[in-house]
Amino acid sequence: MPPRDTSLPGLPPGPPALSLTLRCELASFEIAQRALQGLLAPHEPSARASFGLDVVLEELLMNQILHAHPSVVEPASVTVQAWVAGDALVMRLADRGIAFDPLSRPAPVMPASLDEARPGGLGIHLLKRYARDLAYERAGDENRLTVTLALR
């Protein structure tokens, strides 16, 4: 079942284990992936968890690149904080793009034929499939999305 969680998990007691400010561009994928997989590695995530992190990361960053900042000419930025809590990785993304709650998007209708298929629209669907929990809030002019991923 797609994750549903309306409350934001609390921040860790200390500073987050990882804090990145990324430009919304393709080159940020490798930076984010290395940093987050590096954070995860000592916790020995399953192959599926590691794969799922990359899926979630790609969908979140592509949303930033393609949709979040339509009126900004220079690449905007997104802040990523991450930490491990028990058997899960928690990622909190914050950006000043247009208000966008991925939880509000309906599940896509899967096409019955190639003629009906339209490229796109699958990113949020995959995000929901691979995240254990998702929570969103709009605070002032900031989107805050918290994604929890199981480590195993």
Added chain:
Amino acid sequence: MEIEVTPLDPTVNCLRLQGRLDAVAVDRIEVKVNASAVAPGHDLLVDLSAVDFVASLGIRLLITAARSLKAKGARMVLFGAQPLVGEVLEHVAIDQIVPVVADETAARALLAAA
């Protein structure tokens, strides 16, 4: 991501992909895939056995190529997906619009039978 297109017979090409089919790779190979793999009258088998990652942009590339092939009177069959890649294919139900089979033998048999 490495890509290679090889003719299997006069009417069937095989696109072999190797590496991560992620957003960065799609940005780099999309034009090449459409230019070299989408040929009129040539069905296309896509070998996913060496692909170790795919997400929505990679799926979009495959669907776009399948639509282009159909418009040119040709078909696409995907085969050989590793388990985690196969899981993504299942999540997006791509098998409802593009055949997905286990290996090249099954892919060629499917084309021959149709």
